[in-house]
Amino acid sequence: MDIIKLGADRFGEIKLLFRDVFMNEPWCDDWSDDIQLTEYLLDLTGNRNSLAFGLFDEDKLVGIALGSIMHWCSGTEYYIYEFCISRSRQHEGLGTVFLHGIEDIVRDMRIDHIFLQTEKNVPAYDFYRKNGFTELEGHVSLVHKL
Template sequence: MTELTASMLPEAAQLFTRVFNNEPWNDSWTQEQSLERLTDIFNTPHYAGAAHFENGKMIGLIMGRGEVYFDAMHFQVIEFCVDTEMQGRGIGRKMLADFSKLLKDKGVAYIHLITMRDARTEGFYAKNGFSTDEGMCHMTAKL
């Protein structure tokens, strides 16, 4: 796992677009939108991100931001994906474990994220130590 730097953002955007335009999300990201989103995350205060490469090709990324809370430093994973063709091989599990250790070493006490309600997505995070926070709810409003 390698720190995800600004020079890697175009390749990260290609990966992001491929993954999230496929199952189970079926989004409609353009390359330009993906690059803008990942650049925005990269420029966020307390940013941290990492990429996983195989044979010189980026096949996984994880990005987010630290958040100062009254009790401890928290970290919000904003984007995390593994190339669709490489999923199911333990890459995501290893990336999440390595990234969690890196964050813990930096003083982060909690990681949180928002994901789609789907057996694949929720199941993955549940197997990796995450649980649904019954005391919170995610709300949206269309403007």
């Protein structure tokens, strides 16, 4: 297994893996609008502070982490917006291997924290808790639908 920083040359592979994971259980997101998905993934990968990683088994992309580097008063953090492992490779421990590998890489980049959000009612919540993530007390996510 290799963890590699992802660039624009891997955009098609990122899109295929993203759709395969997030358009199925437990997420069931509707990413059928190719323009909307392309724009979303460009939002995550095409900025000055974007940082994307891929987990590869030989030449096959089996995991992605899409995020950005954020500079806060308490230190620099890697904010992960999307993290997934190919559905065909889940439950093999690859998510933990990938996450720990990312921790090592960003620690070497002098990044102090990894921040992410997930829902409590999906398997990802228990996965992140198992891997050392804790809930921020007093933190609330809010949305205002227009």
